[in-house]
Amino acid sequence: MKIDYNKLFLPLGLISVVMLKETHAIPFESIKASLGKIETGYGADNTTFTANRPKYHLQGPVNWMNDPSAPWHDGEYYHIYYQHNPYSAEWGNMTWGHAVSKDMIQWIDKPLAIYPDQPFDIEGAFDGTILENGYQNKTTMLYTGVSHVPLGWRLPYTVGAEKQVLAYTEDNGDSWVKVGPVITAPPKGLNVTGFRDPYLFRSSKLDTLLNIKDPNSIYTTVSSGIQQDGPRLWLYQSNDWENWNFHGPMIAAPENFTRNLEYSSRLGYNFETASYVEMPTTSTKDEWTLVTLGVEGGRLIHDLHSAVWTLGRSFELLSPDGKEVQRLTPGLNQEMTGMLDWGNYYAAVSWKDPKNPDRVLLTGWIPEDIVPVTVNGVTNENNRNSQGWAGMFGLNRELEVIEIKNVSVSDPLVAIENASWVATTPDQDSKTVTVSTLxxxxxxxxxxxxxxxxxxxxxxxxxxxxxxxxxxxxxxxxxxxxxxxxxxxxxxxxxxxxxxxxxxxxxxxxxxxxxxxxxxxxxxxxxxxxxxxxxxxxxxxxxxxxxxxxxxxxxxxxxxxxxxxxxxxxxxxxxxxxxxxxxxxxxxxxxxxxxxxxxxxxxxxxxxxxxxxxxxxxxxxxxxxxxxxxx
Structure with missing residues (x-):
């Protein structure tokens, strides 16, 4: 069903798309007034609305929010986008909310940035990432456009339901020109569990491994999985943004595999919201590569979701096999794996701070933990819709590979394999070792x-x-x-x-x-x-x-x-x-x-x-x- 954006906020009787369009001209002034009206209309003085709201965590003004997307810096402001339902405090109608900040502590609301208004994203504009100096030298995005629902790793997959869409901005990220889908379907011949959440990056390391000489080389991962086989993180490469070469899986695992269940989650059946970061070498001489993963089906709590990290110092070059590997592919040799958060936290994106490239940040989503339950025809009080909002971001986190020195060799932890740490360096006295972890x-x-x-x-x-x-x-x-x-x-x-x-x-x-x-x-x-x-x-x-x-x-x-x-x-x-x-x-x-x-x-x-x-x-x-x- 096509969404009528002229009625975008009419359930609240507050503003129309006309006002949203006007905010593009003076975003820092008019959007504050618009969102103020939205919040007042929902009842800023209403105890149901305010009772559970946090103060210093980032969250949308009203209604549903989930995954963070596309953090970047325009030279003055940090930008962050988020999945948002303009109509309801339940998931649906995935639209991109947007906020900016100079210090990542105090934020300013911006206009809604991307609407699901094209045939290729009419069922939702899902997660994506941004690179500057991209398509036509503009700030450029890849995001997942959804044209068919329902989606789910336990459901049969409809080929073409998820496409990776190219877009660029000419007004500093307030709005985006959709060029259209550039990766239109999963790898041929594979029965996938999902195909979404592109993560863009540049990498001279991968260029060297793959013998790519073009200075315009860019990469994206796409989170996915194969039915009855296990989760996958696919790698694509392009030199011009519009034509993408499929390589193969950077990370592949059997269904619900775990390296060490005590210190990490199982890897479930489908990956989402993956990130790829080549870690700075400020605290260790080793060159570590970090991949963060949203895992579906890996544990029995929090909607079967978990947020996982894995680190490795080298890649195994996978040769084409006519199936999953179409071109030479750098598969990450994972040396340690752990949890980004053991609780109610998901869809995290890791990213290098553009103002300080030696710093890696993590932004993730903390959902509500109240769910609508109906007993004898009565729905529980203070469910998400009755309070008028749902979800927030967790506090931004710094990620770094650290070394814990002088760990006794007699410590049983040192001998544990496939954990969230690794003993990397024997110390001089041979009675202690240095342990690395995230x-x-x-x-x-x-x-x-x-x-x-x-x-x-x-x-x-x-x-x-x-x-x-x-x-x-x-x-x-x-x-x-x-x-x-x-x-x-x-x-x-x-x-x-x-x-x-x-x-x-x-x-x-x-x-x-x-x-x-x-x-x-x-x-x-x-x-x-x-x-x-x-x-x-x-x-x-x-x-x-x-x-x-x-x-x-x-x-x-x-x-x-x-x-x-x-x-x-x-x-x-x-x-x-x-x-x-x-x-x-x-x-x-x-x-x-x-x-x-x-x-x-x-x-x-x-x-x-x-x-x-x-x-x-x-x-x-x-x-x-x-x-x-x-x-």
Missing amino acids: AIRPMEEYKSLRKDCSLWSLKNHHSTASAIRKHKRNRVSIPGVSTRYAEIVAEFEFHEQSAPFGLSILESSEGQRHEETLIVYDPKQSKIDIDRSRSSLSRSPGYPNSTETGPLPLFKIGSKNGKVEIETLKLRVFIDNTVVEVYANDRFALSSRVYPTLSKSAGISVLVTKDVGVKQLDIYQNIDVKAFDRP
Whole structure:
């Protein structure tokens, strides 16, 4: 069905496509007014609309948003686009939302950038990426245009349903001229599970491997899979943007394969939203290549979705086989694989910061975790449509290959194969090794959120029996702290046999009507939990109360005097109303959604035992920086 864009916002009775067209002329002025009207119309003063909304996370003004797409920098502003449904807070009508920022902290709404208004994308304009100095020397995009639905890795695939579409901008990314599909179908003869989300890049490394001499050489990956065979990441190459050569799979795996299930996800049945980045060599002499993957079918939670990374230092050149490999193809030799986030996080795109090419950033999507459930004809309260919006981006993250030095050779972790780390360098004394892994940490700019915050600090605290108040777990209450917008920085010292310890956040006073969310590290099982069993008093069906969990093995570090000690646990926790992001030891992330119902659910406590020391605890409470200046 063709979409009538003259009625784009008429369900709200607010603005028409005419106003959106006018915003192209003065985007920073008129679009703010337009989106302000949209938000006010939905009820900015309505508690249903505002109750669960975050403050400093990037999200659309109203309705549904999901995958981030096409981050780039125009010389003054960072741009980010996102999948958006202009009509509803449920998925559908995929249109490109757009926002810009000078610092990636505070953002400005821009006009909707791409509409599904052509035969090749009438069912949705899906993810894509941008390169500057591209087609006709313009800023250029490839995105997936969808002309047939439904799509799904468990469904029969309709050839031609997904096409990779070429487009360019002449107004700094506000609107895009669609040249048309340039990759019109999956590789011939293959029964695929999907064929979408092109990721554009240039690579002198691949040019050399493939003996390509043309200085205009460009590449794109396309995320895919083969029915009853497994997921695939296809590689294409072009010298002119319009004619693309199919090579073969950069990454191929059997169905639901895993390198190490304990420290990563299975690779499922279909890839989505893949990214390719040749990592800077600032922190390691090795030349690592990073591929991030959206995996479908790899785990049983969060709609069977997981966000995976894999790293390798070399490629195996695959020769044409008349089937999957049509031309010489560099297949990545994967040496370590892990999770970008163990929780509610998906569709992440990794990209080099154009202002600092030595920095690699990651932008991903955190969905809602409430779902409409109807019981006896009644739909649960506060479902996505009734609150008028759904989804946000997680905080931007910095990715880096780091080296952990002086890891004891006696540490059993060193001998584990196919994990999310690899022992790369034996140290001189032969009693220790250097371990490489992928660092995942919040973007440095988020420290600016601490400005004007109230700071509560504790250092070098060891609990005593008189200091601990029993409440299921031992805990130390923190007086004077009440916040639903905070950053917590904590470091704990402990023994391998210590009982679980951590933090309680978003907690109310004790009693029958008690809410709390627990962030707990278990040394014996080497894992971090976000325990949501008491996060919300709501018993409406569709609300989450399961525990989010992920492994964090800590290494045994040797010293010059021969003593071996386990790493301390270093946490950074971001609380933004109903979203919680937990980072640990610069190599672990776990995101979750929680939905407290009590206004007083804003307290914080420390969960400790006598053999656990709080080396540092800083609570920056009442963050007042907003991602958008909206009504």
